[in-house]
Amino acid sequence: MTDVVSSPAGVLAKPARRDIGIKRRYAAERRFRAYGIAALSFGLLFLALLLWSVVSKGYTAFQQTMITVPVEFSEQIIDKDNERATDPQKLLTANYPLIARNAVAKALGVAEGDRAGLRAVNQMISDAVRGQLRDMVVANPQIVGTTQTVSLLAAGDVDSAFKGQIDLTVTENNRKVSDQQVGWMNQLAEAGALGKHFNTGIFVNGNSSRPEAAGVGVALIGSFYMMLIVLVLALPIGVAASIYLEEFAPKNKFTDLIEVNINNLAAVPSIVYGLLGLAVFINFMGLPRSASLVGGLVLTLMTLPTIIIATRAALKAVPPSIRAAALGLGASKMQTIFHHVLPLAMPGILTGTIIGLAHALGETAPLLLIGMVAFVANYPTTPMDPSTALPVQIYMWANEAERAFVERTSGAIIILLLFLIVMNVGAILLRRRFERRW
């Protein structure tokens, strides 16, 4: 012992008040902390920027210009020969746009014979009024022959012009609305007949080539089905696979290969999953094209690696002493894992799920090849019916030529983000419950 004390001469002897570089180290500490704050702020700043750029462009999409006028459901036009009792087709195929045009023309005082004027008036109302008025009549055939006050959808260009999104200073030829129409628009607005209303259509309508009637209803349902499928399949399969690989699989070259392989699957471009889905689910298994079932399966495969990687990392982080404790009590390995390890790994698993689902929710490319990047107007009732997804809708609207789609694209993005938040809130709350330091 004695030689020990003397040999590294005085290294351990008590020094007089040492200089341990406290200033420098605190500066480093502050810097480190500042990096953290800067990093976090950087991320949040860009989130804010992105959200701002989306919201500032998109919030107007939640309003829609409507023209509220008394509409005469003229029997003359709808059912001239009074055949509707015998031929139900009559009510379905009547010329409803004409009724709407006449109503607006009347409100504007455009003469019956002014063909050019009437055409201009017609351009101010959306073609979607055909469906709107038809549904009214079919629901209640009694209204034929009466006059009702109806809020008609204004055409997309009028909507854009009214919201100030069309530059009205350029020459008349170079824009979609004429000076005459702008005049009428203002006239109606002053009379209180034209105004902005909350746009429920964007939430419930199917896709449409007319911006004013277009909505994300079909896409919402499609995305909902797909996320449900991804959640129901990818989460349990991913967790099960991770448990096997992390807790049971012998550690050898083969499991190394599987590990590498899973990491590698995360790097496979998502469209390749679309190729796989086309080959396996549609061509081989005969599932229908454009179906959210197939979309969900493809996205499941795409999401699996994310969940597996996150889950494995989380399982690894559970301290071995917990496992030893449970095993020592006579719990089987399976019980140990399901009773103790898994709950402790839950935050990590949920993070993987959140990120995986977020990725799956925003992905378009793999859906291209299985027919889900498509124009679908009818609501799907089951996951086997054709449908689209929210990012697809965004992608397609972003490529539309009409001005009114610009704001709707951003509007759809806002809806997607809301969907994302709703979807993740559950997982985030759950994760917070499981989080615990020990």
Place this chain on the structure above:
Amino acid sequence: GVAAARDQVQVAGSSTVLPYAKIVAETFAETFPNFKAPVVESGGTGGGLKAFCSGVGEGTIDVANASRPINKSEAEACKAAGVNDVQEIRIGYDGIVFAADSSNGDMKIEPKDLYKALAAEVVVDGKLVANPYKNWSDINATLPKGPIAAYIPGSKHGTREVFEEKIMAEGCKEAGATDAIKALITDAKQAAAKCVAVRKDGVAVDIDGDYTETLARIAANKTGLGVFGLAFYENNKDKLKVATVSNVVASTETISSGKYPVSRPLFFYVKKAHLGVIPGLKEYVEFFISDDMVGPESPLAEYGLVAAPDDQREQVRKDFAAGKTM
């Protein structure tokens, strides 16, 4: 497993035809309330035809939209998969226009201007050299003032082919470079390739996306010249300034009369075996080719489709009714 009977038409293919097909599909559903609206996929002519040619039956699509005629080898692949009777339908023409940001003045371009501005190598003093032009003004005073920048369709787009054929090759000829190049390069194929090769120094930017992207790029770079479809341009006239090509203004009239040089036909293909089988398919096709849809006064024309001449449309209808296959 076999899917349950399908009750709507499925369409896939060219993204150029997509907007038209969408309008038709939507109007179709409104006009024939007992049919569901057809599902129209986007994904490119190639992808559409591939899905189309994968076989016959409910599991496969009924209609493929195309911005170019089907290719021989594709038709063979189709046959090999049992897709024998295919009807080709020409719906009209797509005009291709050149436009810059609306802040620019009136522009008049000739193919040879664009050739000079965009060719990878041009002939200077009898030699092929890398394109030396930097500013539009070096070429044509009416073009935007500033550095050359052009946003042209990427090589995945059929439009690019039309662009090379109708502008680059034509411009090459007009500029007298064809002969000069032939003098330098003996191989005819390579010589032709030189004419249409676009410069790759970042001046000519390939756009693989849609016209929205081109529009955004032009908004970000005011001296840039972009290639658009006529329909897209019509919808964004307030932001764009279109150029005349060889002194012809692009419009449905000039294109359908053939005066405006840059355009291409649009098609779709129908599986005859599905007609009368898939509910609404026959009606959809008939509706599509009716004058209500593709005539000069139709919604499609209003959107920007260049209607085919009357006799052509009539011929298409006749051929379809007669069940003429390829």
Place this chain on the structure above:
Amino acid sequence: MNMLSEAAVEKALDKKMNEVAYKMIGKDVSVYYGEKRALFDVNLNVRENTVTALIGPSGCGKSTFLRTLNRMNDTIENCRVTGKITLDTDDIYDKEIDVVELRARVGMVFQKPNPFPKSIYENISYGPRIHGLARGKAEMDAIVEASLQRAGLWGEVKDRLHEGGTGLSGGQQQRLCIARAIAVSPEVILMDEPCSALDPIATAKVEELIHELRANYTIVIVTHSMQQAARVSQRTAMFHLGQLVEENDTDKMFTNPDDQRTQDYIMGRFG
């Protein structure tokens, strides 16, 4: 501790022991951690209803041997055991043996306290629950209370049974772990320095508990405290550098060991 009564108990048990077989028999037990050999052909028999103490310097393989007795070393990746260990008549390294059942019969308390990050109640009730030892809430409550009381923890935690087990002090945590092990009433209890984190009073309680348990259970305890070994055990085994140096009656071991090394070790600190 009353030496007299203890001696009496000893005698009675010794008599019994002569009749009964060994509870656990280790024959030529060697343990390897990968390439490294941690135990060298250990032959050690554990007598029924006896407390066997394992002593020896740090790193000599006490914990390692203890873990072989309920196959906890199965969980260490590159750990390999050779030789034969029997519990009653079953070879515990036999393919047929159910290691879970084995561990329910041979319970374990670890060196570092390792409560589950759950409530105190759940910590205790977990074992009985998975083994189906309680038929209802009332029975479970009874087990929990009894176990905590035996471990001398009841008074301190009875008001916060549903708070986290990790919020306890170190000593409390270790007693919680002991209570948890007792709760499944195993046949053999292995304890790896169970008292190293306990204060004397708690230690005394645990030692008393060991005494009590001894009547019904077989106990193997690793300890660093010679005094503790002397107090609680009837048999003591001394390990050194992975070898079993000597196994003997505790009395003899601490007074007149056969092996010089034992002598040195014990003397090196005694007094």
Place this chain on the structure above:
Amino acid sequence: MNMLSEAAVEKALDKKMNEVAYKMIGKDVSVYYGEKRALFDVNLNVRENTVTALIGPSGCGKSTFLRTLNRMNDTIENCRVTGKITLDTDDIYDKEIDVVELRARVGMVFQKPNPFPKSIYENISYGPRIHGLARGKAEMDAIVEASLQRAGLWGEVKDRLHEGGTGLSGGQQQRLCIARAIAVSPEVILMDEPCSALDPIATAKVEELIHELRANYTIVIVTHSMQQAARVSQRTAMFHLGQLVEENDTDKMFTNPDDQRTQDYIMGRFG
């Protein structure tokens, strides 16, 4: 241990102590964990160059008090300290005070061994490195060797300095942690049951080390072993239920304590 020489040292130190001020002074120290109060107005002074032992039943607040001395409780989320503690003349809970410097001056060894998942060498060199105590590899090697030797670990690990510290046995790990704390040569060393995982030989080495260190350092040690307290400390403080029951010279404490509770506690286990 030579009692005679020890007494002599004691005397010499006692003399010195009369001249010097207290190294650390705790005044009305209370600690709360959230709502729960763990310490009640503790007034305890730590003398310089003295070993002060904290004893008391498990959960009484020994570790808690110890942690207040170098503000390790800052790291516990809802832990709150009131009262005043000074080191030399600095109020360590003052805003001005620097907790890093404080901890460099007041080192700590924990109850559960917690080596870093790094090599043994890195475990030891970590402290000196961050504090810049070594000027080169050679000096660092010297510090590492000296620290390990003082902790009685050098012989066992000198051939595998660059293997992982977590691969050591429990006792080795704890000695590694002690070596790690010594390596930064603090003024005060706080030890929370440093020997609870050590075997007697290793314990003896550590106790010897404490003796040695005492000449230059002030040491506060929490222990469950009365014997250890008696052996290593000059002053002993007895805690009970969060209160300081008595603080006194160790000799007096173990022979004739002032407080009945101390008497009970010590007697409850002595013999």
Place this chain on the structure above:
Amino acid sequence: MSTPLILLILAIIAVVCYVVGTRHALAIAGGLSSKLHSRPGYYGAFVAICAVLPAAVVLAAWLIASPFYINSTVRGGFPEDVKARSVAEQGLAFGMVSSLARGMDVLTLEEIDRVGSNPAELRNTLGTKGVALAGDPEPYMVASAGDLNAMNKISNRVMTAVVLIVALIGAGLSYNRISHRFRARNRVERVILGALVVASSIAIITTVGIVMSMLTEAGHFFGRVPAWEFFFGTVWDPRFAAAGTTASEGQFGLIPLLLGTLYIGLVAMLVAVPVGLFSAIYMSEYASPRLRSVAKPLLEVLAGIPTIVYGFFALTTVGPFLRDLSADINGIVTGNAMNFIQAQSVLTAGFVMGIMLIPYVSSLSDDIITAVPRALRDGSLGLGATKSETIKKVVMPAALPGVVGALLMTASRAIGETMIVVLAAGVAARMQLNPFEPMTTVTVKIVSQLTGDLEFTSPQTLVAFALGITLFVITLCLNIYALFIVRKYREQYE
């Protein structure tokens, strides 16, 4: 019986077996479950599994195998002249037969009688029922279709019977095995383990599927373009091969795409990794739990924003900003206000992609860092380390293996991204090293070659498959290398 109905019945059997098994086990033990080897529920589960699992396997096997058998039998029944035709034609004929068979199921008996002998009529009638036929059926096809339907019907009946019998036998046998010492839990756990193995094999199956679905087409590509031209070519200019016009051969050089992929990925990682890691560290070590519980999900929103939004953000905001900035800087420094950063560039794409990737790094790392045991932190803090020193020297090394996993995943995501690159860096495949110039990535080209107007039989489209498989192999190698490095590094820490 239809397959879903059989599955439903099996599910009901499972539930019944579970209840009965559990009861029986308890009864044997006289109500005292501690006398049993396993908890009673395990016995119930055991019986349920024994009943359903073999039955389900039989069902699956039957469903897969019987079509093969039936189909080959039906094909065997084709007239000799048909058999003499090429395989593809026979396949077509059989496709027709199965369509017919399906159609005849839809028809009523009278209808079959009426039209059975008249192929054209048959085709029309079926058409009205929604069954498409590629052409007029030949007479032998009608017969074959009848055979097919008959065989399918028999097969289905036998299958139903066999499956249910197997289920009942399984239930009976397992029920009888219940006894005190019967190790039900071990059996059940073995089945669970089997399920876990199956789950992990899905990853393998997916891989095989991906490779298979690309390999044949990639093979076609390499049949048309020499491999060395693809792998070592330095020019990417596939041209177009539409409609047989300018049939100029394209150039399919992989190198520029690969370079672009790595370059853009690198820039993205340079943004995402520091930002993400520091965010994670700040959230887990410094921030209050409240801030953390808000900031973490907020950052995760970044992962959920569709990439097209990032793309347009880059296109309309970041790109022009960097371009103008560079022009200004250039103007100030050299007096020549020429931008040296292009509006679309590697930098823009990498930067924006980096932002998207932040949550991949931050959230996963945050979880992993939080899981590092407190004792380690205490040990370091107790030595007088500052918090940052503790993090840098103790916590991060301990968390390293997990963090590396997160980084790998992030890198993977960077390689797989398309939309941002298309809009921010463009689609021009160029080989250069200036981060201010546009480049493009392999993934972009895979997507655009697959979705364009190109002829689907041409190398221009097929190259997408070659690119896909190549990228797959390259990332596989990178991952193997990464695993190797992690292993080597981790060894120090255990």
